[in-house]
Amino acid sequence: MxxxxxxxxxxxxxxLDIEGALLHALKTFNIESLSNEMTAFNNLYEQGLISTDEFLEFYTENFPKLSKEDLIEVWNFMLKDFxxxxxxxxxxxxxxxxxxxxxxxxxxxxxxxxxxxxxxxxxxxxxxxxxxxxxxxxxxxxxxxxxxxxxxxxxxxxxxxxxxxxxxxxxxxxxxxxxxxxxxxxxxxxxxxxxxxxxxxxxx
Missing domain, CATH: 3.40.50.1000 (HAD superfamily/HAD-like)
Structure with a gap:
């Protein structure tokens, strides 16, 4: 029982649309799909195997014009339904x-x-x-x-x-x-x- x-x-x-949120953040870089490396890294983050700071550092290092504030703000896009x-x-x-x-x-x-x-x-x-x-x-x-x-x-x-x-x-x-x-x-x-x-x- x-x-x-x-x-x-x-x-x-x-x-929560994780991929959609990231693509929304990266649209100024003309990125239409996430690379295998990004997907693998996102999976590590979802599983809690890397910290939020490491997640933000990964994207801001790969896209220097993308600020941490940009990434944090785009999480607003992820709330689809509650x-x-x-x-x-x-x-x-x-x-x-x-x-x-x-x-x-x-x-x-x-x-x-x-x-x-x-x-x-x-x-x-x-x-x-x-x-x-x-x-x-x-x-x-x-x-x-x-x-x-x-x-x-x-x-x-x-x-x-x-x-x-x-x-x-x-x-x-x-x-x-x-x-x-x-x-x-x-x-x-x-x-x-x-x-x-x-x-x-x-x-x-």
């Missing part, structure tokens, strides 16, 4: 007090800073969860640590009693390999608030 629901932050609750009805869904779910609610996020320091400053109900959203883990912080302290195993150990949980919800199939596969129940959503067609209207067998 599921006792804990673990949500991924990116795209389940907020749609519908308030999802906050209400979480608040109602917490009131039921049937499950422990945990949020995992690859969201890094730049994103979190912008989100905190621009979403008036961010703290209310965060308070819906019993625990909130930023994977980039975990990776920077423990680079070889699997975030799923970290969360299980931190909360003394059994994977089979956890439901993990994400739009990323790779993350879903990793969670399933560890014994989690999972629900793979498509954020464009299937909203997380439909969780209790479908796939009810997940809670058996």
């Amino acid at each position: 599921v006792k804990t629901i673990i949500f991924d932050f990116g795209n389940v609750f907020i749609n 519908p308030k009805h999802r906050l209400e869904f979480l608040q109602n779910l917490k009131k039921e007090n049937k499950y422990k609610l945990i949020l995992l996020s690859n969201t890094n320091a730049l994103h979190i800073k912008w989100i905190k400053e621009n979403i008036p109900f961010y703290e209310d959203f965060k308070n819906c969860f019993n625990a909130f883990y930023l994977s980039h912080e975990i990776h920077l302290v423990k680079p070889n640590n699997n975030i799923f195993e970290f969360v299980l150990n931190e909360n003394n949980l059994k994977a089979k009693a956890c439901l993990f919800i994400d739009d990323n199939k790779d993350n879903i596969n990793t969670a399933e390999s560890l014994g989690f129940k999972t629900w793979h959503i498509n954020p464009n067609t299937e909203d997380v608030v439909n969780l209790f209207n479908t796939k009810n067998h997940l809670f058996d």
Whole structure:
């Protein structure tokens, strides 16, 4: 029986377009697509394997006319959707007090800073969860640590009693390999608030 629901932050609750934001920042350099080197570097940043300062340094060294302020400002472009009805869904779910609610996020320091400053109900959203883990912080302290195993150990949980919800199939596969129940959503067609209207067998 599921006792804990673990949500991924990116795209389940907020749609972040990392590549779109960078291309928006680099448009003055007539760049229409990211190089393999940029993509690899961005992936390291998303995973928390490099710091925000290293991320900014990489782009400002490669594009001397691009300032850190330019890059930070363009993160405004990344906020695509943060519908308030999802906050209400979480608040109602917490009131039921049937499950422990945990949020995992690859969201890094730049994103979190912008989100905190621009979403008036961010703290209310965060308070819906019993625990909130930023994977980039975990990776920077423990680079070889699997975030799923970290969360299980931190909360003394059994994977089979956890439901993990994400739009990323790779993350879903990793969670399933560890014994989690999972629900793979498509954020464009299937909203997380439909969780209790479908796939009810997940809670058996």
